Amino acid sequence: MAEHIHPIHEQLVQRSEREAANGHRGGVVWLTGLSGSGKSTIAAAVERRLFERGVFVQVLDGDNVRNGLNGNLGFSLADRQENVRRVAEVAKLFAGAGALVLCSFVSPTRDIRATVAEIVGDDYLEVYINTPLEECERRDVKGLYAKARAGEIKQFTGIDSPYEAPPDPFLDLPTTDLTVEQAATQLIEALTPRLQLPHA
Template identity: 80%
Template sequence: MAENIYPIEDQLVQRSEREAANGHRGAVVWLTGLSGSGKSTIAAAAERKLFERGVFARVLDGDNVRDGLNGNLGFSLEDRCENTRRVAEVAKLFAQTGAVVLCSFVSPTRAMRQTVADIVGPDDFLEVFVNTPLEICEQRDVKGLYAKARAGEIKNFTGIDSPYEAPENPFLELRTANLTVEEAANQLIEALPL
């Protein structure tokens, strides 16, 4: 630790106090899957349902963090790793305040997701694999990214010319080809150890 950093953790409201006040524990729910798999849509639906139940929840996704916190990063593998690392650090802070943080990021490699797990810690990290076949992701592609990738306009696009490494042992797997958004959000919420 740098010489000029003096932690004040012992002076702050403790996590156990926050969780007692919230009536639930904090956690980082990391939704991973291909672009268009439904990660952000499921996270938003789950956040709404949790909010309506009085659960302190917050969504962090690629678009809302790249617009501010990570606006200086591109999409090279190095920048994607840094994007993921920064989000993990922010998510950890939220979880320590007792929030359920719903993070929706492609995070295509197991190594990236392991970095998140290492930062967040095993008690708080819940990996959710939003498992959607590539052809369905392409059909849902509201941003037109797959078409651009197939036309060669976007290079190193996950699922087209850059691989996606599926989780080997996720906390939860949502097979969205056969689920509505509401069903997926409900499955996610029911699985949470709050």
């Protein structure tokens, strides 16, 4: 350590103080599922509803990290792993500040999600947005599956790259049986006692 640099951890605002000020605990909710499964839509609905309750909540997804923090990464398996690793580190910092972080990423393999769980620790809550491939292809709002089927996109999860479903998630949301609002309600109800969230 440099001569004039001294640790100041004991002087910093502690997480317990932040959580007391926020009125709830921090945590990292990791939404995983195929492209088009509804991860981002559900995360946005949960964020809006919790924000209106006064919760310190933030969504992290491909739209707001791929253009900045991870703008230098592609979509190979190695780059996906690095993308998720960086997001996990950022989410951990948010949680340490007492925030509820909603992370919406395909994160296709169990190994990738295990890395996230290891980084985040006890704050990690895995949520499986359980939507069959056929339904995701039917939605295909961005036309990605059609391009993958045509060979225009390589290593696309669900087509020529595998997706491994979580064996034991914190919550399993089968979106073919739920509306967005119903899925958001189920997730909020599961999180409320766990993170001591304020009631509506």
